[in-house]
Amino acid sequence: MQPLAARRFLIDPGGGCPDYRAVAFSIQIKNLRVTLGGRRILDDLSLDITAGELFFLLGPSGCGKTTLLRSVAGFVRPEAGGIFFGAQDVTALPPEQREAAMVFQSYALWPHLTVGQNVAFGLELRRVPAVEIRQRVGAALDMVKMGDRATARPNELSGGQQQRVALARALAVRPRCLLLDEPLSNLDAKLRLEMRTEIRRICKQAELTALYVTHDQKEALSIADRLVVMGSGRILQCGTPWEVYRRPQNQAVATFIGEANLIAGQLQAVEDGFCLVATRFGVLRATAPAVVPGVGQAVTLCIRPEALCVCDAAAGLPNQLAGVVGDSIFLGEQAQHFIQPLHAPDAAAWRVLELRPQRAAFPVGAPVTLTFEPADAVVLPG
Numbered sequence: 001m002q003p004l005a006a007r008r009f010l011i012d013p014g015g016g017c018p019d020y021r022a023v024a025f026s027i028q029i030k031n032l033r034v035t036l037g038g039r040r041i042l043d044d045l046s047l048d049i050t051a052g053e054l055f056f057l058l059g060p061s062g063c064g065k066t067t068l069l070r071s072v073a074g075f076v077r078p079e080a081g082g083i084f085f086g087a088q089d090v091t092a093l094p095p096e097q098r099e100a101a102m103v104f105q106s107y108a109l110w111p112h113l114t115v116g117q118n119v120a121f122g123l124e125l126r127r128v129p130a131v132e133i134r135q136r137v138g139a140a141l142d143m144v145k146m147g148d149r150a151t152a153r154p155n156e157l158s159g160g161q162q163q164r165v166a167l168a169r170a171l172a173v174r175p176r177c178l179l180l181d182e183p184l185s186n187l188d189a190k191l192r193l194e195m196r197t198e199i200r201r202i203c204k205q206a207e208l209t210a211l212y213v214t215h216d217q218k219e220a221l222s223i224a225d226r227l228v229v230m231g232s233g234r235i236l237q238c239g240t241p242w243e244v245y246r247r248p249q250n251q252a253v254a255t256f257i258g259e260a261n262l263i264a265g266q267l268q269a270v271e272d273g274f275c276l277v278a279t280r281f282g283v284l285r286a287t288a289p290a291v292v293p294g295v296g297q298a299v300t301l302c303i304r305p306e307a308l309c310v311c312d313a314a315a316g317l318p319n320q321l322a323g324v325v326g327d328s329i330f331l332g333e334q335a336q337h338f339i340q341p342l343h344a345p346d347a348a349a350w351r352v353l354e355l356r357p358q359r360a361a362f363p364v365g366a367p368v369t370l371t372f373e374p375a376d377a378v379v380l381p382g
Helices: 065-073 115-125 130-143 159-172 189-205 217-223 241-246 251-256
Strands: 009-011 018-022 027-036 039-049 054-058 080-085 100-103 177-181 209-213 226-231 234-239 261-271 274-279 282-287 298-303 309-311 321-330 334-341 350-355 367-371 377-381
Touching (some): 039 065, 039 080, 039 234, 054 065, 054 189, 065 177, 100 159, 159 189, 217 241, 226 241, 226 251, 234 241, 234 251, 251 261, 251 377, 261 282, 274 298
Parallel strands (some): 177 209
Antiparallel strands (some): 226 234, 274 282, 298 377, 309 367, 321 334, 321 367
């Protein structure tokens, strides 16, 4: 374990509170394999997380994201593969020697201790001198905007304040990386929105490498630098929020992140950077992907609900789809429409998201025509 004196944190030479800007460490996971209870949880998984990155793990329940986080923390020992913090192989190190701080969804605060005592708890276990403990506790509480509540008890705090204290406790030990296991799942919707930006601010201000597990797609899309979508112990796609949402690489990612209208078809031709896809609703045009399937192969078009627009059928716009309104829901700043494809009662309804709707709703049963730009359609393997 790297000695405390060698840790590269900037500390006020005048003896004031520590500055938590750290020289961040990268995390590298190489061919990790974990089997628990006779079931393969992580299957030859590899991942590179850049120093100072706020990185999210997403996926359905049972996909392995929490097991991956606990493996990085040292609570789960992999049967194969390696975990590196920077250049250091930490695969065989116990949790207390990895200098990784974990924040849980339950906060895990001691109810009989004050806020300051909770934050100091880990430092006392490490036998940090009392003067330095006071400095670190003060700096950590100031960073999470809880400096004025050091003498309060956890039961006197709101859920959001308790989560801030849990973050301060993790920051006080000066971790090499911060691991967050669904930290906002116990908060109400308004507090979750507030704490999203606070967690990003804290991680960036402290220049921490952070690995974050969540079920909340909006949470990940709004604050992640990059994210992975996992399935059955493997990585389905890794990229920025924009890349994963706008350019999913397979149907599993397309349907897990946000909503998607999927139209099956066959690649008919590739012309001038566009794919012509023959579908039961006509030939549709989409921007060609980086790797173009062979002509004649089965493909699926993925179109996000906000990319579909209601248009005038006589306007001559591309990619026109005829349907009838199955339902229409007004939500204030937006409206959701469910359009049943015309002459295809067995087909799934197309979902349309209309921003700044000009009417309260479309009448059920009304005929409509939808259109979408070729750039807004993603060609996926069939």
